[in-house]
Amino acid sequence: HVQLVESGGGSVQAGGSLRLSCVASGYISQFCMGWFRQGPNQGRKAVAVIDTDGNIGYTDSVKGRFSISKDNAKNTLSLQMNSLKPEDTATYYCAAALSRGGWYPSSALSSARYNTWVQGTQVTVS
Numbered sequence: 596h597v598q599l600v601e602s603g604g605g606s607v608q609a610g611g612s613l614r615l616s617c618v619a620s621g622y623i624s625q626f627c628m629g630w631f632r633q634g635p636n637q638g639r640k641a642v643a644v645i646d647t648d649g650n651i652g653y654t655d656s657v658k659g660r661f662s663i664s665k666d667n668a669k670n671t672l673s674l675q676m677n678s679l680k681p682e683d684t685a686t687y688y689c690a691a692a693l694s695r696g697g698w699y700p701s702s703a704l705s706s707a708r709y710n711t712w713v714q715g716t717q718v719t720v721s
Contacts, residue, residue, distance in 0.1 A: 597621040597711060601689050603674075604716035611679050611720070617672040617689030617713060624667040627692050630674045631706055632685035632718075639688065641704035643674060650698040656682070679720045686715040 603615035615630065629644030643653045643663035651663055662675040672689055690709035702708050 597623065597626065597691060599689050599691060599711060599713040601687075601713040601716050604687060604718045606719040606721065607679055609680055609720055612675070612677045613679065613718060614676065615674040615687055615689070615716065615718075619670040619672075619691065621670065622667070623665065623670050623672070623691065625694055627694050627703060627708070628665060628672045629690050629703065629709065630663060630672075631688045631690055631709075632683075633688070633715075634685040637685075639706045641706065642687070644703045645672070646698055646703060647694040648698065650700075650703075652700045652704050654704065676718070679718075681720050683718060684720050685718060687718050688715045689713040 598620040599617050601617045627646045630642040631639050632642050633639040645651050645663050645665050660678045664673045691711040692709040
């Protein structure tokens with residue numbers, strides 16, 4: 596079981612960029628990890644996920660703008676967010692789950708798949 600500490604986020608104008616980082620207390624090489632977000636009066640939804648083999652999934656609305664990366668040596672998950680839009684405004688959460696093997700995008704992009712969550716950080720785009 597790992598603990599996650601998130602950093603980054605903040606306020607930015609539309610078209611700008613932000614980078615989120617999530618550092619784990621232990622090794623993450625055997626963990627699938629992802630970024631989720633929750634806007635006002637909305638459920639928590641996947642943004643980007645990455646598994647232990649480097650398979651990556653993005654929600655359609657962020658494809659071409661966001662990039663997820665995982666550095667096993669530094670136990671760090673990152674999300675580079677470019678060309679930000681007001682609709683990207685939300686609380687962003689880092690999440691982790693032990694790998695079960697195989698790549699199943701629909702499962703990987705489901706919040707139910709993950710059992711370790713961070714407290715969340717606010718991203719506001721105006």
